[in-house]
Amino acid sequence: MSSFSDNSHCRFWVKANVSGTIQSSFNVTSVTDDGPGLLTVTIATDFTNATWCCGVAVENLDATIDAAVDGQIAMIANATQAAGTVQVVCKNETGTAAADPTMWHVWGFGNQ
Amino acid sequence: MRFAYSRPDGGVRIVIAAPKEDLAPLLVKYGQDLAPLPFTDADYRAHVFERNGVTEADVVMLPDDWTPPDGPRDSWIISGGQVVADPAKAAALRVPKIKEEAQRRIVVLTGASDIVGCLIKQHNAQMRATELTLIQAQGGTWTAEQAAEAAALQSLALQIKAIRAASNVLEPNPPQDYTDDKYWP
Numbered sequence: 001m002s003s004f005s006d007n008s009h010c011r012f013w014v015k016a017n018v019s020g021t022i023q024s025s026f027n028v029t030s031v032t033d034d035g036p037g038l039l040t041v042t043i044a045t046d047f048t049n050a051t052w053c054c055g056v057a058v059e060n061l062d063a064t065i066d067a068a069v070d071g072q073i074a075m076i077a078n079a080t081q082a083a084g085t086v087q088v089v090c091k092n093e094t095g096t097a098a099a100d101p102t103m104w105h106v107w108g109f110g111n112q
Numbered sequence: 113m114r115f116a117y118s119r120p121d122g123g124v125r126i127v128i129a130a131p132k133e134d135l136a137p138l139l140v141k142y143g144q145d146l147a148p149l150p151f152t153d154a155d156y157r158a159h160v161f162e163r164n165g166v167t168e169a170d171v172v173m174l175p176d177d178w179t180p181p182d183g184p185r186d187s188w189i190i191s192g193g194q195v196v197a198d199p200a201k202a203a204a205l206r207v208p209k210i211k212e213e214a215q216r217r218i219v220v221l222t223g224a225s226d227i228v229g230c231l232i233k234q235h236n237a238q239m240r241a242t243e244l245t246l247i248q249a250q251g252g253t254w255t256a257e258q259a260a261e262a263a264a265l266q267s268l269a270l271q272i273k274a275i276r277a278a279s280n281v282l283e284p285n286p287p288q289d290y291t292d293d294k295y296w297p
Contacts, residue, residue: 014130035185
C-alpha cells in the first residue's frame, strides 16, 4: 500500500450555481453552462491522464424533501472525462430529462 | 470573465471563468531569478481561452451582470453578437410541454394520481362502456342508474377528447403561457 502523499489531496474543486457562477473554486479555470442540467468543468492544471477520480453532487432545490423534483440525480456524463475537463449531468428524479440543480459541487483526485 | 460561443449543433455554451485572483497563485510565471512575474490580465484571458479550446475571435464576450435571454435554455443562439432566444426553437421546445400539460389535465380529470392510474381508469371506463352498450345491443334496456353511468362515461370521453383537441390547436404555434386555463376546456 502506498503511503499518503500529495496525491491524496483533492486536486480541484468548484462550487457553482445553476447559471454557472463560480461561488468558490480551486485549480479550476472555468465552468461552462452547456445546456439544461449540463456543466463542463475546465481544470487549470491537467491530471496526468483521464483516469482521475471525479465526484459530483448537487444541492437540493429547496429546504424540503417533499416532491419528486427533490430527487435529482447527479452524475458524470458518459465518456466526457479528460485530463483537463469533465462534464457533469443533473437529471430529474426518473433520469429521463436534464434538470438544473440549485448548486453544483464537483471535485477530483488523482495524479497531476 | 464570461463569454459565449456556438456549439456545432447551433446551441450556445456559456463559459464563466474563475476569478483571476483565484488562478494567479496557481499559474504564476517565474522569471530567470525564479521570482514570480505578474500574472497579467492578458495572461488570464489567454489562459482561459486556451484551456477552453477557443480564440477570442470565436466568442462573444458577456458583461459580468449579463442576464440570460427570456426563453428555454435549449432555444438560445448567438445572433448579432448577442445571446438570444430563437422564437422558432423556443416554440418547438414547447410542443412536448404542451403534450405533457394535456396529459396532466387528463390525469386530473380522471381522478388518478399519475399516468398509470389514469390509463387504468380509462381502460376500466372503456370496459364498462362496452358492457353497457352490449345491454342495449342485445335488446335490453338500461336502468336509471345504468343510464346515468353511461352519460357520465360519455361525458368523460368528450372531455378527454376536448383536451386532446385543445393540445392539437396549440401545438403548431405554442404560446409561452400554454398552461393558462384560457387555452384549455
